[in-house]
Amino acid sequence: MTRGKVNLAYISNDSARRTTFRKRKSGLIKKTTEITKLCEIEACAIMFSPYDPEPVVWPSQLRAQHTISRYRRMSLPEQTKKMVDQEGFTRQMLEKTMEKVTQKRKENQHNQMTQVMYQCLYGGGFENLTIGDLNNTSGLISQKLREIERFLQRRHH
């Protein structure tokens, strides 16, 4: 028997769930890569799972970081504006603090430590992470290689 419709609910069987995850993870990554290329947009996917020792990040730690920090940077003024009046005082303090941080960053643009701290506290801060996505890259590559191998074997039949 082959395949019925997928029941879109938690797969209780442990190994089946793990297998599905492995397959779909690679699918999701592929799709993310594709939409990025086809439309030249910035996109990233982040997955936490008990099956990977590190979070899976796509298309890369670096690009994801960029996307995330862009998201955060764009979002902050919005957020600040939308805060309710009751929190007016908090908002003002917040704005001042953010200004200070921004100011400080400008002033010390060449001061490495400030930059590092700024990045860690506000803009990102995972430049030096272990590169978890390399595993995925090599996974995809080895998958591709297997495909090619198979193809060649058939041609030689």
Next chain:
Amino acid sequence: MTRGKVNLAYISNDSARRTTFRKRKSGLIKKTTEITKLCEIEACAIMFSPYDPEPVVWPSQLRAQHTISRYRRMSLPEQTKKMVDQEGFTRQMLEKTMEKVTQKRKENQHNQMTQVMYQCLYGGGFENLTIGDLNNTSGLISQKLREIERFLQRRHH
């Protein structure tokens, strides 16, 4: 003629690219939702595009924020550990600062302003954002509704 293989490169035609983006965005979102449900993992996708006024975030601003901040929280010690020796001083300062922030957070757990600032500076800070994903939700829902409608119409033929 129907569909050839997709050339995985930037689609130069403007409206074609836009259409592809709209279609694939919804696909990507669906897949993200599915893997999340099937495997009960935490996953999010973020897309920046010139076609959406706001970044598209999935499964939700709130969950994405959680995923992102979890990512950042997990990553920091890793990063700190992996920093090269040349930057030992920076690292120490950084660790101390992070400790202070953490400490401060604990001490002032019930002090709203500190929490808000902490979150903005370190843990997240987009609680009060405009909810961009509502648009997507309603898009998916209305799509689903149309499908159901169509189905019912056929049954009544």
Next chain:
DNA sequence: ATCACTATGCTTAGGTC
């Protein structure tokens, strides 16, 4: 468990309105 396989369902390019 992980790999390759393949039948099936799903996604989506290309077309029409």
Next chain:
DNA sequence: AGACCTAAGCATAGTGA
């Protein structure tokens, strides 16, 4: 432009080694 349709191509559940 966007909604709808259809078939080609792709993703992947289930299977066997």
